[in-house]
Amino acid sequence: MKKLIAGNWKMNGSLEVNAALVQALLADTSAWTCDVAVCVPPVYLAQVQALVQGSRLDLGAQDVSAHQEGAFTGEVSASMLKDFGVRYCIVGHSERRQYHQESDATVALKAQRALAAGITPIVCVGETLAQRDAGLTEEVVKRQLAAMVHTNGHCISEIVLAYEPVWAIGTGKTASPQQAQQVHHVLRRQLQAASQHADRVRILYGGSMNASNAGALLAQPDIDGGLIGGAALKALDFLSIVATAR
Numbered sequence: 001m002k003k004l005i006a007g008n009w010k011m012n013g014s015l016e017v018n019a020a021l022v023q024a025l026l027a028d029t030s031a032w033t034c035d036v037a038v039c040v041p042p043v044y045l046a047q048v049q050a051l052v053q054g055s056r057l058d059l060g061a062q063d064v065s066a067h068q069e070g071a072f073t074g075e076v077s078a079s080m081l082k083d084f085g086v087r088y089c090i091v092g093h094s095e096r097r098q099y100h101q102e103s104d105a106t107v108a109l110k111a112q113r114a115l116a117a118g119i120t121p122i123v124c125v126g127e128t129l130a131q132r133d134a135g136l137t138e139e140v141v142k143r144q145l146a147a148m149v150h151t152n153g154h155c156i157s158e159i160v161l162a163y164e165p166v167w168a169i170g171t172g173k174t175a176s177p178q179q180a181q182q183v184h185h186v187l188r189r190q191l192q193a194a195s196q197h198a199d200r201v202r203i204l205y206g207g208s209m210n211a212s213n214a215g216a217l218l219a220q221p222d223i224d225g226g227l228i229g230g231a232a233l234k235a236l237d238f239l240s241i242v243a244t245a246r
């Protein structure tokens, strides 16, 4: 399966910084063997769309409204994202679940909106440190994925899944390749129970992935790519992760 390396810029960047970063990423794409995307803040979609036009770098968003259209001040709909050439959209990132109280059901609806607009949702699941310490990791990620399966039915094979342990995000603490593989395997089995096409779902790992730990993580049988935060803001770091993903 072709791997996917997606950068999540989070709330970082400026017109100037974005232009320099994308230019550096596109300097030489000839050796890329995986799919590569950057998920940018919504106000920069038009800028980055123009910068990546005709290149091998795909455009992604970081969130989408659960509603189709109408009186939802500040929200951005899936069809608006589609207008700007968005191919992927992160949904249910732990920062949205935590700071914006997004429930499993809301996240599942967001994925449904994205799919209906022809955008691939990158669905994030993951446990907190307290949940891991209490032995609840599998229960938590299974519950998060179950909501997705319940709402999206057989379309579940069209998503990208991302396992992002909350305790590993932005902390410099990465799940070991074995820890990550164990959870990815659980998620794979759950997908297989829901769809006969489950084996084409890419399951990304996210959480302090960087140039030095990416190789061992990406070598695991059920790790099909990465969702990269901090290291996606530095062209050299991001490119060396891309080079590792074969």
Ligand code: 13P
Binding pocket: 008, 093, 164, 168, 169, 170, 171, 172, 206, 207, 208, 209, 227, 228, 229, 230, 231
């Ligand atoms: P870091 O790579 O900065 O830990 O962030 C991971 C993440 O949240 C990607 O969505």
